[in-house]
Amino acid sequence: MNKKITLALAGLVGLAVSGIAGAVDTRARFMAANCSYCHGSDGKSHGAIPSLAGLEPGYFVQQMKGFRDGSRPATVMKKHASGYTDAEYEAMAKYFASIK
């Protein structure tokens, strides 16, 4: 019986944690995770591809716009930048900036 109560509480803690997670922009977190196969988990890269973690948000957004309009030369990034909206650039920028 005690075990059941403990586990029921664990379930409630689960709900509470989910509630807190609701405050996180989970869509931005997912879109940022889209980048990680190249830029590393949480934007921390191994090797030649630049890291994104901790970048200043204004810089991130400016670079994405530059890739999209061609003012910054790119290999893969023109295609990627063309797939997101300005609001999504902002959301991803905020997410990467929050990673220490």
Place this chain on the structure above:
Amino acid sequence: MALNRRDFLKTSFGAAGLAATAGLAGCATAKTGSAGPKVVVVGAGFGGATFARYLKMWAPTAHVTLIEPNAQFTSCPFSNTVLAGINKMDDITLPYDNLKQVVDKFVPDTVTAIDTTKQTVTTAGGHTFAYDKLVLAGGIELLFDKVQGYDAEAQKTVMHAWKAGPQTATLRKQLEAMPDGGTFVMSVPMAPYRCPPGPYERACMVASYFKRAKPRSKIIILDGNPDIASKKPLFVAAWTKHFGYGTGNSMIEYRGNNQPRAVDARKMTVTTEFEDVKGDVINVVPPNRAAPVCGLAGVRDGSNGNWCTIDYRTFESKVVKNVHILGDSALTNFPKSGSVANNTGKMCAYALSEQFAGRQADPSPVVTNTCYSGTGMGTAFHVATVFRWDEATQSMVPPKDANGISSAESEIEWAYMESWAKNVWADTLGLPQSYNFTAKG
């Protein structure tokens, strides 16, 4: 599945019951306390491993059981560099240790039965796992019976090397043993198949080895497709620049519409509709379909019963509830690449974590592919695409300018390809920032 509080608690008790009774010998079990929805994942490749890891980050109370028969992860992407002699098998083989620490239960076993009514999965070891959500990430099945003579005996000498591992190592040994002036015959299956540019990259990589070590040798590509199926201008340019393609002295000969119909491992011939082709080393990749576990679950509903249709927003099967299909087994607009498997793993983890938290899955998801191919000559090139949900077609398609290939091969993209490999391996397996990769680009 939008869980209300009552369902959630009910589910929690169900998971507790399982955790209490399923203390399995031989399982590397890191956590058993997660009392949330029971999620069983089959396959720890790019799709399944990524999904399991991200679900534990985004829905920590989910109880995740990951079933995988292989003791270590061997990467298909980059395995062509082993054929080139650039890397060794050890360089593309990575540990499951970090992943084992993240999931609730890691089961080194093979799935033998799936009951989608009772919602249970049974393994060869005789263990049964109940699930609220089942995620199938088993990769591909190779249809040897579609190539006459490609039986168990022939498979001892004719490699496919389309699942990286011992096959890759054996094919490399065969190439090393081949005399200078020999012929390497390789095949490309009819689309859809795993890794669309992979066969053409393989031709580059093997040619680069021949150019260095046995320059009088030849490669014949027998393609089941009418033409080069991926990155055609870039492969043609690379073959032309490095291997004499288009001249009388080309190292590579390409034959479209040449599906292998039969192999003879003793005579070392591959038979197409048109001819018998003799080789010193032959490498036949039979037609692909969704993994055997998809057959067990009855979810191979698409493309003449070969692949699995899914709802793009959740990756749930269109024919069986609570069964989700990731990576190569799914029938989608996405190429069957490591990057797509990795990202669709995250997409499914995102959708389920939203559902478990009582929210709707994202109604307009976005997912990406980036796929590099190496020439073996210190250069590489890419295809990159962003796919977004499109309400009009109820599908995921690239917006304007969000799809394309490199303008030309380049050295920087070879460096990016190496960096990509390390980052996707780390992202899939949860390898630490300090992990000492040995693969070379």
